[in-house]
């Protein structure tokens with residue numbers, strides 16, 4: 001995307017009623033004004049709240065929000081120009097159960113309060129394969145401890161990835177830390193998905209921008225769901 005286009009998207013996002021872009025000082029060692037208040041102040045209901053982390057263009061958030069009008073969704077990513085796509089699509093469709101939050105996931109505890117979140121989706125995150133990058137892995141212990149501060153006790157984390165290393169790493173974390181594994185497959189579309197109920201199939205057939213790219217390259221898609 002050209003620089004001019006990006007700037008246009010950034011400017012347009014600022015006017016979207018469902019796009020939140022906290023300044024650094026609002027989330028760094030601070031409590032963002034929406035923390036603990038997403039339902040009351042924005043969604044105006046008491047429906048479950050589901051987050052999509054590293055949402056990119058937000059296809060999962062928009063797809064899930066379409067399937068589940070009785071739940072609220074927030075797509076989170078640091079790249080505003082990407083998130084613009086999901087924000088624009090959902091606005092044009094008049095969807096009221098979705099929002100977008102532009103921030104680093106490192107600051108996520110500043111944005112959500114205890115027990116505020118029911119479920120988390122992580123879709124095709126950067127695998128950060130080098131040892132020194134472990135701190136940046138979105139299913140690493142540092143991040144999971146952050147999520148536990150706002151995820152409900154029974155809340156689960158879904159991961160979709162094409163990356164073998166990241167899938168194995170997350171499975172190891174599940175085992176090492178004693179998280180409750182609910183579902184796992186290293187080849188979702190190789191027959192596994194057909195064994196799932198229809199609703200789950202519909203959910204898991206939502207494809208993000210990166211999933212389409214990786215699938216076209218012939219990569220197998222891995223899926224796992226666990227309770228931390």
Ligand SMILES: C[S@@+](CC[C@H](N)C(=O)[O-])C[C@H]1O[C@@H](n2cnc3c(N)ncnc32)[C@H](O)[C@@H]1O
Nearest residue numbers: 054055056077078079104105123124208209210
């Ligand atoms: C490979 S892309 C996947 C995007 C989307 N989920 C998809 O499947 O098309 C990874 C995304 O993670 C975002 N990201 C990586 N690290 C992040 C962080 N620490 N905080 C917020 N976003 C991050 C990037 O901006 C990028 O959009």
